[in-house]
Amino acid sequence: MKTALLFLLGLGAAFAEPVVINDPALIANFQRKLGKIADKEEFPTADSFAKGLSDISRSIELPSTAADSSPEDPAESVFLISSVYKCGKCDKWHIGGVATAWALTTDGLMVTNHHVFEKAKGAAMGVCDREGNVHIITEVVAQNQENDVAIFKVKAGDLKPLALGTPAAIGSRVHVISHPHKRFFMHTFGDVSRYFRRPGKDDRKASTVMSITADYAKGSSGGPVLDTDGRVVGMVSSTQSIYYESDNGQPKGPLQMVVKNCVPVSAILQTLEAPAREADKAEAQR
Structure with missing residues (x-):
């Protein structure tokens, strides 16, 4: 009755029920x-x-x-990532x-730190995902340690x-979507505050870091940083x-x-810059 009345008043879309997350479930x-x-022990550990x-x-x-535009609800593209282990005191799996x-793509490529x-x-x-669908990770296909980027494949x-x-x-x-301390699919908002150069350490090269004011905490690592069009402009990394x-x-x-320090989108693109593309650029410059 309430829904019917809202639509009669032309307010159905404005009063759509929000998605409610049940964290423990x-x-x-x-x-x-x-x-x-x-x-089943069929996949890498x-x-x-x-x-x-x-x-x-x-x-x-x-x-x-890869997508040309993001979905209307970008949370549909965001996932929890974890592993299971046995504690040695019981025969149950623990998260x-x-x-x-x-x-990143429709056919199973994903991104995290x-x-x-x-x-x-x-x-x-x-x-x-938000609906409880679980996909197994089969392979890490690309990585960049200094920029804190990993691209992996799920089934x-x-x-x-x-x-x-x-x-x-x-x-x-x-806008950030992430899982701070198991508060899943939390949306936070802010601004880009600066870019800075982080010196190299040990075997790692120097890297460029983007700082933002949108809030996040542990569990948010790998969360997408989105612009007002829902496109990825960075990724949560550290605090x-x-x-x-x-x-x-x-x-x-x-x-x-x-x-709040983040991976800028340029670093993600760098990890997606295949050696073959470098050869193509060299050929174009001849």
């Missing part, structure tokens, strides 16, 4: 389905992904199945740490990918806490600010 579903896949990252080719060519990933795979532990590793053929945008200007509005200098001998004073 979603994580329990993910754990159960991924555990059943792990029982999280441990094997972590050990084999450095042997993976850094770049691939952007497939033709590991949960991060964020997003679809390099450090998500670098720190992965356990057996089968997979992704789970799926009907994903709704996000389109890649152009670099976002300082001050432009952005840096700034404390006031302590006057009482304590190592840290009061927390003043948390800086």
Whole structure:
């Protein structure tokens, strides 16, 4: 009766029911389905992904199945990513740490942070969408450690990918979808605050980082940073806490600010810049 009245008043679209996330049910579903896949022992483990990252080719060519535009609801393209493990005290599968990933192509290519795979532990590793559909991860196809990008493949053929945008200007509005501390599919909003050069460390080269004001926390790693058209302009990577200098001998004073550091879209595109494309550029310049 209420719905019929809203449509008679022409307000049906304006008062559409929001999507309500049941966090405990979603994580329990993910754990159960991924555990059943792990029982079959047919796919690579999280441990094997972590050990084999450095042997993976850094770049691939952007497939033709990548999107030209993002879906109306970009959350349809965002996933939980995790693995399952056994604690040794029981025979049940347990879900590991949960991060964020997003679809790049319709046929199963997805994106998250390099450090998500670098720190992965356990057996089968997979992704789970908002509706509870679980897809197993079969391969990491490209990686870039200094830019914190990993592109991987899941066993799926009907994903709704996000389109890649152009670099976002300082001050432009952005939107993050991620899973801070198992608060799944949280949307936060803010602006691009700056770009800066991060020095190299050990074997890692220097990289360019984008800072934003949209909020996020642990579990958000790999979350897409979207412009007002829903195109990916970056990806959540890390945070840096700034404390006031302590006057009482304590190592840290009061927390003043948390800086949100992200992978800019240019770094994602760099990981998608196949060696073959470099050859094509060289040929074009002759």
